[in-house]
Amino acid sequence: MEPCDVCSHPGRNYRKSLSITTLAAMSDRADAGCVPCSVLKGAIRGYYEGMGHTDAIADIDLGLDFNASKEKDRSIGLRILSVTESVPWEPGSSKKRTGHQIKRFEPALRLELFSAKATPWLSRTLPDLPLGHELPVSTCSxxxxxxxxxxxxxxxxxxxxxxxxxxxxxxxxxxxxxxxxxxxxxxxxxxxxxxxxxxxxxxxxxxxxxxxxxxxxxxxxxxxxxxxxxxxxxxxxxxxxxxxxxxxxxxxxxxxxxxxxxxxxxxxxxxxxxxxxxxxxxxxxxxxxxxxxxxNFPSRCKTYTAKVSDKQAEDGSTAEETISIRQTLTHLxxxxxxxxxxxxxxxxxxxxxxxxxxxxxxxxxxxxxxxxxxxxxxxxxxxQCIPFPKPSWAHFSKRDFVHEPPPRTAIPNPPSQPRHGLALAQSASHSADFEKSWYRVVEEYTQLHLTHEKDIFPALAGLANVVQSRTNWTYLAGLWREILPRALLWHARTTNAGSSTKRWPNRPRSWRAPTWSWASVDYPVGFDTLNSMEDACEVLEAKCIPAGPDPTGELAPDGTYLVLRGTAIPAVIRLAGRKGDPHKVPTAYEIAELDILRGYMKTFWVDDEWKFILPFSSGFDSQRAVLCLLVARHPVTLTLMFLVVAPVREPWLLQVGQFVAARNSVPYRRVGVVEVAGGPAGLPRNAWQSKLLDLGEERLVRLV
Known part of the structure; x- marks a missing residue:
């Protein structure tokens, strides 16, 4: 059956669908025989009748949100974008006809539909309609x-x-x-x-x-x-x-x-x-x-009901179904x-x-x-809005519910306890499971807020101790010795220009982690570039000194460092794409570039705000000498992953760098990560790697 061009129901291949329509168009399609439109129109009318606004409503602009009815979740959501109300003629007014006024909702008023019981007719007519409950008057009742x-x-x-x-x-x-x-x-x-x-x-x-x-x-x-x-x-x-x-x-x-x-x-x-x-x-x-x-249960979320009928009972009479509608609850x-x-x-x-x-x-x-x-x-x-116990009728989807909170971030569990990723079992079959799980933990954790920046490690120490007890790995500033060096290739997740979030990565106000750790930036990070990567450099030495008795807690800056050996290519970093006044403050569009990678297919993620990368006071041509250290490569796609590092000169790192400098070695700090996926036009697929790597030599790099 082809989907209705108003409500888009049923969706093709049971995929999620979102339709923008009006109540008037829905009424027309209902009169033409679209049963879902008839049911949804009745539910919307029931909601506004319950609020006492039906007589004045001329039309409603709305969005219909259908979830995948035969997959993981199911729901029907309504987004009321605007309501057009009739304004009656007033005696004595110069206007002799009824007018209209439009009330817009920004953001949209979100409503959800559900049924208190499952019936075969509703399951056939609106397979996305979930089961739901009215809620008690209070959470302390x-x-x-x-x-x-x-x-x-x-x-x-x-x-x-x-x-x-x-x-x-x-x-x-x-x-x-x-x-x-x-x-x-x-x-x-x-x-x-x-x-x-x-x-x-x-x-x-x-x-x-x-x-x-x-x-x-x-x-x-x-x-x-x-x-x-x-x-x-x-x-x-x-x-x-x-x-x-x-x-x-x-x-x-x-x-x-x-x-x-x-x-x-x-x-x-x-x-x-x-x-x-x-x-x-x-x-x-x-x-x-x-x-x-x-x-207390808020009045704005009061549940309203509507009677809908488009079916015949066994005795030939018209049977009714009850649809409930309310403002969307604040789910977890x-x-x-x-x-x-x-x-x-x-x-x-x-x-x-x-x-x-x-x-x-x-x-x-x-x-x-x-x-x-x-x-x-x-x-x-x-x-509480989900029926309990869950229904088990064979002709309904496995999850006929208004909502289920998403599963919590997974720590792997063995096959003996497969039902939930957080069954923190005594062992796991593959260390790769723990590695991927830890990446997910860090990705979610770095999106969250801490009142005190120094708590970045203590607030995660409990989970770190669990992983350590299951794997016997060595904890290093939010990473693990056994998954280095590839785990060093985290990158700051920068945002779009239109986002309200800050557009440049930033550093904490005081030192809390070495620059090679994701905890050294005050920004969400990602590990999504690490799939199937093979290590291409060697970790010679890694040292982290805890500030207290817990090795997974706060760190002391003195004596925290990492020594890598691998192919390092000298390069120069500068801001790309700057136009106009050379003294203007750079924007997120003006990203950093490396001179040795012009013409290459690459993605460069920087760790810092522009002023911590380049001496901007030098004007338009400000630049900085760096090293590109090869850390990992992909055996099939030939993609290369580099750490971009620079000699320490920042005041906030000098104290830490003095420890390494005392050992007759230049201290370096991490600047970012660059992914190189292809060479300049005209170079054979296997040739661009050699051309690039021939620019470097084997080096020891001490990172602080």
Whole structure:
């Protein structure tokens, strides 16, 4: 059957489709016999009737978004772009006819359709229509608590990957919520005591709140005034008690915040703290500690229904179906950048760097969102608007739901536990799985935000410790010795000129990592150029000195370096494409170029803002001598991958470079990565590599 030219349903080959149309055109097609148009028109009318606006509506401009009904997800979304309303004639007015006014929505008003039950007719007519639920009045209601208890019980009873091997030990400090003190809450120091505990995951925000300091430790061990706690902490205590659990771990209260040794020691235990907890409660909607966990269901998301009929019952009468429609809920998503542009902005909790590993390490996470609760564990994800238990009718798609949160970033698990990528198993069959997984972890992590730049390694240390325990690899500034040198070929993911994101990569305000580490830039990075690459240089020496007891934590600048041996080609770097005033500030369009690669097919990613690459004060002809060090090559496509490095001259690197210089060696810093995929026109396919590489010689390069 050919798709309707208005609603584009059914889509060809069950692919995603997006149509821009109007309510008037949909009504015409419905009158002509298009059943999906009739159903969708009825749903839209039902929504506006529920809001009391139907009589005034003359037309609606809208987008129809159909997901792949026979693939992974299914949904029907509506994007209301504008509404044309009739303006009636007023007595005494000079205008004798009805007028119109147009209300535009920027961004578009997003609506979602669902059905409370599955029927064969709806499945045939609108195979993209998911099943859904109306939501409780509040995320702290008894219905919401019962839903949470149900998810926990199913997980405990049937999810092998989520079960602990034994009852875990409590962290060094926890909050005792059944304490014999005035408030019933105090800080408890345990000594190998075993028991269940809940962890709170939340955004700190910028406003100060109660924390445990060296000066308040003793008083917190006696009693913590409940009223002095921010709302998020108070509600975390409430839900933990309602779940029948005595102990709660909150980082700001269970770690002495102004005691660096205590902070580093406890941060090093982050993996075990979150892996061994019974449940993580995530303050998903809050941007600070005062926003709280709980929320009332907003009136803007009220569900409206419409009766639709275009079928005959067995007795010959017309049977009706009920379609529900509401504003799209704020579902759990990954951070911006992991999805295409224009996708829904994620909840605050999934934009924070520290919370990233907490979410992955925990066996179970309960997200408290602005409209509903969402559940994640190592084997399942769901939210309150999804029917539970899932239907199992054979004639429906495997996932007939409004929404399922995306799986969390994968750490590989063995074939014995294949259902979820985060079943953090005791072993993995291939180290390549861990290598690819680590690249994905870093790519997502570098899109997130950290309040303190120096936390770049501590906030990922828990995951690093897990990978280290499974592989016995050596950790080096966010990379692994066993996957060098190719892992050095990360690159900054620069954005389009029209993007609101900063267009040049940048450095942190103070040193936190060597320049060969992705953590040396304050920018999202990618490893997408490494597929099937073979190493083409040798790592002779690699050294990282931790600032504390944890080798995966903060680094000390002195003594952190890397020594490579390979083919190095001298080159000159300058800004390309600059026009007009030679003293104007360069833009993202004016990218860097290398003199030796003119005429070659190449892509050059720089690590720094322009002013950190070239002495711009020299004017239009500013340039810099660099080396292009061959790091990897592709055996089939002949693509070459180079690190572009330059002698250290920047003040912020001189202290680090002095350590290498003291060993009678010139310290170099990384400038960027260049991919060379082809030679100048006229050169045979196998000749351009030799022509280029003959310009170089074998060199030792010490990177800081």
């Amino acid at each position: 008894e219905k919401s608590l019962a839903w949470t208890v149900q998810q926990i019980q199913v997980c405990v009873d049937s999810h092998v990957a989520c079960r602990p091997s034994s009852e875990p030990c409590l962290p060094r400090r926890v909050l005792d919520l059944d304490a014999d003190c005035k408030s019933g809450v105090r800080l408890h120091e345990s000594s190998a005591q075993r028991g269940r505990y809940v962890c709170l995951s939340h955004c700190w925000g910028k406003r100060p709140f109660l924390q445990t300091l060296s000066s308040t430790l003793n008083s917190h061990l006696d009693n913590i005034d409940f009223e002095s706690l921010p709302l998020t902490f108070q509600e975390a205590i409430d839900i933990t008690r309602r779940l029948g659990i005595r102990f709660l771990w909150i980082d700001s209260l269970c770690i002495i915040q102004d005691h660096m040794d205590d902070w580093r020691a406890e941060a090093a235990k982050m993996a075990s703290i979150f892996q061994n907890c019974y449940l993580v409660v995530s303050a998903a909607k809050g941007s600070n500690a005062r926003d709280g966990l709980y929320s 998503t990954r951070a911006v950048g992991a999805y295409e542009e224009g996708q829904q902005i994620p909840l605050p909790v999934v934009t924070r760097g520290w919370i990233f590993q907490e979410r992955i390490l925990a066996p179970r996470v309960l997200h408290c969102g602005p409209e509903e609760l969402s559940w994640e564990c190592r084997e399942a994800t769901c939210c």
